[in-house]
Amino acid sequence: GENVEQHPSTLSVQEGDSAVIKCTYSDSASNYFPWYKQELGKRPQLIIDIRSNVGEKKDQRIAVTLNKTAKHFSLHITETQPEDSAVYFCAAEGGYQKVTFGIGTKLQVIP
Amino acid sequence: DAGVTQSPTHLIKTRGQQVTLRCSPKSGHDTVSWYQQALGQGPQFIFQYYEEEERQRGNFPDRFSGHQFPNYSSELNVNALLLGDSALYLCASSDSGGLNEQYFGPGTRLTVT
Numbered sequence: 304g305e306n307v308e309q310h311p312s313t314l315s316v317q318e319g320d321s322a323v324i325k326c327t328y329s330d331s332a333s334n335y336f337p338w339y340k341q342e343l344g345k346r347p348q349l350i351i352d353i354r355s356n357v358g359e360k361k362d363q364r365i366a367v368t369l370n371k372t373a374k375h376f377s378l379h380i381t382e383t384q385p386e387d388s389a390v391y392f393c394a395a396e397g398g399y400q401k402v403t404f405g406i407g408t409k410l411q412v413i414p
Numbered sequence: 415d416a417g418v419t420q421s422p423t424h425l426i427k428t429r430g431q432q433v434t435l436r437c438s439p440k441s442g443h444d445t446v447s448w449y450q451q452a453l454g455q456g457p458q459f460i461f462q463y464y465e466e467e468e469r470q471r472g473n474f475p476d477r478f479s480g481h482q483f484p485n486y487s488s489e490l491n492v493n494a495l496l497l498g499d500s501a502l503y504l505c506a507s508s509d510s511g512g513l514n515e516q517y518f519g520p521g522t523r524l525t526v527t
Binding site for chain 1: 455517
């Protein structure tokens with residue numbers, strides 16, 4: 304089955320700096336890569352996603368990149384703000400919307 | 415337009431008991447997936463229901479079973495509860511005919527004592 308590895312597990316950045324979270328996946332058939340943000344005690348919320356036919360996607364301060372050859376994908380958050388503090392999960396989806404999640408990255412933005 | 419809803423919010427059970435959790439998908443969605451999220455971990459896929467049948471299953475024992483109703487709502491049943499079943503149980507809904515996005519419900523926090 305699919306295996307998704309995510310790092311770092313924790314990340315502290317100063318407000319205004321950039322944050323980068325990296326993931327790798329094992330199943331070359333995976334074709335959809337969503338990123339979720341989960342605040343303490345709340346549900347995971349989809350913040351951005353990328354499909355296998357696209358190398359990069361950007362939405363305001365958030366961008367994702369995908370390298371299908373290397374089976375790597377990354378989340379980039381620029382100009383971080385305290386409200387960006389949360390746990391971020393990468394995920395990979397193969398057939399029939401079966402989604403495998405990474406272990407999560409706890410991001411702390413220090414004001 | 416209601417999003418994904420789940421009930422109950424919290425539940426405390428004793429080892430060996432059985433539990434049923436419920437999920438109503440977002441309007442227009444016909445597929446429901448269930449996940450188990452242990453503290454400090456990412457969600458783990460349990461199974462997915464589409465057209466009232468289990469379509470995909472993760473690495474969970476058959477103590478975990480489910481059902482989908484004609485209105486697309488779903489139930490997750492866990493028999494012979496173990497302490498290790500304590501977790502947040504999330505359901506996510508999606509549209510089989512649309513893009514891949516899954517939307518999560520608020521979850522049910524299950525504690526097994």
